Amino acid sequence: MLLTPVGFGALFLAVTLVTARAPHLLTGPTERAIRQYARLYFEGLDNTSASVLSLLVIQGPYLLSVFGALTGLRVGRKFTRQEIESGRIELLIASPYAPEEVFRGLIASSAIITLIQLFALAVVGLGGAIVLLLSLGVSFNSQVSELVYASFLTPIPAALWAVVVTVVVTLFSGESRIVNNLENVTNIVGIAPAFGTLLVLSFAPGVDILWVTFVTLGVSLAGTIIGSWTVDRWFTVDRALSN
Numbered sequence: 001m002l003l004t005p006v007g008f009g010a011l012f013l014a015v016t017l018v019t020a021r022a023p024h025l026l027t028g029p030t031e032r033a034i035r036q037y038a039r040l041y042f043e044g045l046d047n048t049s050a051s052v053l054s055l056l057v058i059q060g061p062y063l064l065s066v067f068g069a070l071t072g073l074r075v076g077r078k079f080t081r082q083e084i085e086s087g088r089i090e091l092l093i094a095s096p097y098a099p100e101e102v103f104r105g106l107i108a109s110s111a112i113i114t115l116i117q118l119f120a121l122a123v124v125g126l127g128g129a130i131v132l133l134l135s136l137g138v139s140f141n142s143q144v145s146e147l148v149y150a151s152f153l154t155p156i157p158a159a160l161w162a163v164v165v166t167v168v169v170t171l172f173s174g175e176s177r178i179v180n181n182l183e184n185v186t187n188i189v190g191i192a193p194a195f196g197t198l199l200v201l202s203f204a205p206g207v208d209i210l211w212v213t214f215v216t217l218g219v220s221l222a223g224t225i226i227g228s229w230t231v232d233r234w235f236t237v238d239r240a241l242s243n
Contacts (some may be wrong), residue, residue: 016060049133052129064122071162072163073163100233103171151212158194161193
C-alpha cells in the first residue's frame with residue numbers, strides 16, 4: 001500500500017517536469033491556464049520558472065488533493081473490506097463496544113493510514129518539485145497572497161472526505177453491488193471537491209484563487225464532519241449486518 005502514494009508522488013513530479021521541459025504535452029486548458037497564472041502572479045520570471053511555479057503553487061495543491069482522495073478511497077475500501085470479509089466486524093459489533101464506536105474506529109484507523117500515505121505522497125511529489133525548482137535556480141518571489149498557500153492544506157480534508165465516503169459505502173452496500181458500478185460512483189463522489197476545483201482553475205483561470213482556496217477547504221471539511229456525524233448517529237447493528 002505504500003507504493004501507491006509514492007507512485008502518485010512520482011506522477012506529480014512527472015507533471016512538473018513536463019511543465020518545465022515540454023509544456024505542449026499538457027492538455028490545452030491546463031497549458032493556457034498555467035500561462036495566464038504565470039502572467040498574473042509570476043511576472044518578471046523566465047517562462048520556464050513562471051510555468052513551473054504556476055503549476056506548483058496554483059494548481060499543485062489540488063492535483064495533490066485528487067491523489068490524496070484516491071489514496072483515501074483505496075485505503076478506506078481495502079481496510080473496511082478486510083474487516084468485513086474476515087468476520088472481525090461482527091465480532092466488534094458483538095463486543096461491549098457501542099456500534100457507533102465501531103464506526104468511529106473504522107474511520108479513525110483508515111484516516112491514520114491515509115494521512116501517513118499522504119505524507120509520503122507529499123514528500124515525493126512536493127519535495128521532488130522543490131528540488132527541481134532549486135535546480136532551475138527559480139526565485140520563489142511572486143505576487144500571490146500568502147493566504148493562498150493555505151491551499152496546501154486541502155489534500156488533508158480531501159483525503160479524509162474520501163475515507164468517510166468509501167467506508168460508509170462499503171459498510172452499507174452488498175459486495176455484488178459494489179462491484180457493479182457503485183464503486184465507480186463512490187470514486188466520483190470521493191474526489192469531487194478536489195477534482196472540481198482543479199477543473200475550475202483549468203477552465204476559468206481568471207477566478208479569485210484565494211476564494212477558491214477557502215471554498216475548497218470549507219467544502220471538504222464540512223463534508224467530512226457532517227458526513228461522519230450523520231452516519232455516526234445513523235449507524236446500527238441491524239443496518240451494518242443486513243448486507
